[in-house]
Amino acid sequence: MTIPQLLLCLSLSMLCISSKPTEKKDRVHHDPQLSDKVHDDAQSFDYDHDAFLGAEEAKTFDQLTPEESKERLGKIVSKIDGDKDGFVTVEELKAWIKFAQKRWIYEDVERQWKGHDLNEDGLISWEEYKNATYGYIL
Numbered sequence: 806m807t808i809p810q811l812l813l814c815l816s817l818s819m820l821c822i823s824s825k826p827t828e829k830k831d832r833v834h835h836d837p838q839l840s841d842k843v844h845d846d847a848q849s850f851d852y853d854h855d856a857f858l859g860a861e862e863a864k865t866f867d868q869l870t871p872e873e874s875k876e877r878l879g880k881i882v883s884k885i886d887g888d889k890d891g892f893v894t895v896e897e898l899k900a901w902i903k904f905a906q907k908r909w910i911y912e913d914v915e916r917q918w919k920g921h922d923l924n925e926d927g928l929i930s931w932e933e934y935k936n937a938t939y940g941y942i943l
Contacts, residue, residue, distance in 0.1 A: 841855075
């Protein structure tokens with residue numbers, strides 16, 4: 806091996822060693838946030854209300870009197886208490902929060918579907934999608 810070839814080989818080796826690795830793609834599915842509000846219990850419990858009740862239901866509770874709110878929460882706790890023993894376990898609470906979030910997702914999908922199914926035939930054609938999304942005229 807000649808000196809220029811050796812130098813070229815060493816240069817390429819150093820370049821490969823010192824090059825920055827490519828960014829790894831995040832291949833893990835992350836659960837969606839439970840709320841778009843800041844999670845700081847020292848300032849407010851808005852995040853917890855959204856996570857526990859769902860965003861729409863939390864808005865309703867914000868407009869109630871304390872007495873009405875307490876009564877409705879009592880009814881919700883009865884729904885959360887899956888084994889009806891009078892206590893809410895951590896597992897029951899987790900299941901409720903997941904249920905509330907899924908309910909919100911399904912309601913949002915339904916709303917989006919109705920907004921895109923312009924002729925209300927239960928199907929969304931490409932033309933309907935373009936019109937609803939981009940404002941094209943059918």
